[in-house]
Structure formats: structure tokens, C-alpha cells
Amino acid sequence: MALHKKYGPTVRIAPKEAMVSSPQSFRNIYGAGSNFRKSDWHLGTSDCGWRGPDDLDFLPEVNMEKYRMQRRAIEPAYTADAVKDYEENLDEILTKDIRIMHERAGRSVDLDMFLNMFAPVSNGPAQEPAATQTLLREYRSTRTQPSTDILAKLLSLQSMRPLLQGKDRWISSICLTNFGAGVETIAITVGTLIANVLSRPGCQECIHAEINEARKEGKLSLPPRIREV
Structure with missing residues (x-):
């Protein structure tokens, strides 16, 4: 930051090589439809x-035409409407996490470690690609009722979209990406929120007051529903 x-x-x-620090630069470089190509650093991953050449791995992929094509193929599993379909799974996990927080009240915890475990495991198997493809076959054969998780949504898309048919490798790769990229992202986001709340006197009390008021008025469930927030 001293250089900036x-x-x-x-x-x-x-x-x-240039280093940028402005919000507009980040939007220009990393925003949707950006024409900036990834650096050679990504090849190391x-x-x-x-x-x-028919693999799916979003992090090191430098062929942006292929990258965008693959992103479009699986995108419906990650829309706001799709997340609503996962809500019951997320509520179950969130309720469990809240219970654990209450049980550990007053104890010191490694916030980053705890929140990495906090990230919802709601998208199916997370193992090496070959093992994951085996689990996909088992998942299909043993599923007796509609599932409401990301993996089920991806498999549904696979059955409907010609581009995804026969591409179990793609499905297994995106499942691994969910864990590799999603878990730490959630931990950082929630951890930053908690750290900022705790470091600002009165902030936690203000949040509690707002939540309690919303519950009294019947505007907020426990845990809160997506449509309520």
C-alpha cells in the first residue's frame, strides 16, 4: 500500500506487470465480460x-471462450432462485452451527478454523475427481427422492443440457471447486463480519436490538429465511 x-x-x-488498488480497476479487470486474460501465475495451479483439453477447472483456465461457455452451462445451479431451493439444507446446517456456538459460549475458538467448518456441506461429494465420479454414479443409483442440494441441481442440468451430457468429469470438478473455493470464501466473509462487529463498541447490541424487534413483529424466523433478508 505504501507504493499506492x-x-x-x-x-x-x-x-x-502492474499493481492496482482502486475499486474501479478491480471492476474493470475482474468484472463480468472483462477482456483481461489471466496471468501465467494461474498455470501453476x-x-x-x-x-x-475437455477438462473443467475454472481457476487455471486461460481460454476465456471455453471458460465462459462452461460457466454458462452450470450457472443456473448458482442463481438466487436456485439458492432458495437449497434453503432447507442450509437451515439445517445453520441451526446446527448456532447450537455449537451456544455450546462454546465463553470459550476461545480459532475463528477461521471454526468458520471453515461452518461452511455448508450441501453440494455432495468432495474427493479426488476419479473417486468423485464413482460417488456420482452411486448418488444417482441410491437417490430415492428429489434432493435439494447443488449436486442434485447440477445433475438435473446435466440431464437437460446437451453440453453437459456425458460430462461427469465436469460435474465432479465443479463439486471440488465448490469446496476448494467456496469454503474459504465463506469463512473469510463471515469472519470479517464478526471481527468488524466485535471491534466496534455498541454494534453487536444494535444488531441484537434490530433482530429482536423484527422477531417481535413477526418479520424474522429462526433461522431467518432467505426471503426475509
Whole structure:
């Protein structure tokens, strides 16, 4: 940040590398439809092509046409409307997490570790790709009633979209991505929220007052429903 304070929001730190710090720059670079290509750093997270060109791995993928095509194929599983379908699963996990928080009241905890466990395991198997594909077959054969989780939504999309048919590898890869990217993201987001609340005197009391008032007025369930917040 010292460089940005001295030289501004965009600082050239190498012949072909610049560092940015402004919100507008982040939107331009990382926003939807951006034409900026990923740096070579991402190649270090790839399998170097041994799984072939038809693989799905969003993090190292530098072919943006392929990246966007694959994103569009699975996107309906992650819309706001889709999340409402997962609400019962999320409520069950959230209720359990709240109970654990009450049980540990007054004890010191590693917030990052706890919140990594807090992230909902509602999207099916999370193992190595080959093992995950085996679990996909078992999941299909043993499912006796409609499921309301991300994996079920992905399998439903697979049955309806020609692009996804026969692509169990894609489905297993996105399941792994859910855990690899989603768990830590949730932990950071919720952890930052809690840390900011606790570091500001009176903030927690204010939140409690708002929640209690909403419950008295019948506007908020326990746990809160998505439509209520």
C-alpha cells in the first residue's frame, strides 16, 4: 500500500506487470465480460494439460471462450432462485452451527478454523475427481427422492443440457471447486463480519436490538429465511 500512497492507484512493478488498488480497476479487470486474460501465475495451479483439453477447472483456465461457455452451462445451479431451493439444507446446517456456538459460549475458538467448518456441506461429494465420479454414479443409483442440494441441481442440468451430457468429469470438478473455493470464501466473509462487529463498541447490541424487534413483529424466523433478508 505504501507504493499506492506514493504513486497512485496503478503502479507498474515490472516490465509487464502492474499493481492496482482502486475499486474501479478491480471492476474493470475482474468484472463480468472483462477482456483481461489471466496471468501465467494461474498455470501453476493447473494439471499442465494431462487431463486433456475437455477438462473443467475454472481457476487455471486461460481460454476465456471455453471458460465462459462452461460457466454458462452450470450457472443456473448458482442463481438466487436456485439458492432458495437449497434453503432447507442450509437451515439445517445453520441451526446446527448456532447450537455449537451456544455450546462454546465463553470459550476461545480459532475463528477461521471454526468458520471453515461452518461452511455448508450441501453440494455432495468432495474427493479426488476419479473417486468423485464413482460417488456420482452411486448418488444417482441410491437417490430415492428429489434432493435439494447443488449436486442434485447440477445433475438435473446435466440431464437437460446437451453440453453437459456425458460430462461427469465436469460435474465432479465443479463439486471440488465448490469446496476448494467456496469454503474459504465463506469463512473469510463471515469472519470479517464478526471481527468488524466485535471491534466496534455498541454494534453487536444494535444488531441484537434490530433482530429482536423484527422477531417481535413477526418479520424474522429462526433461522431467518432467505426471503426475509
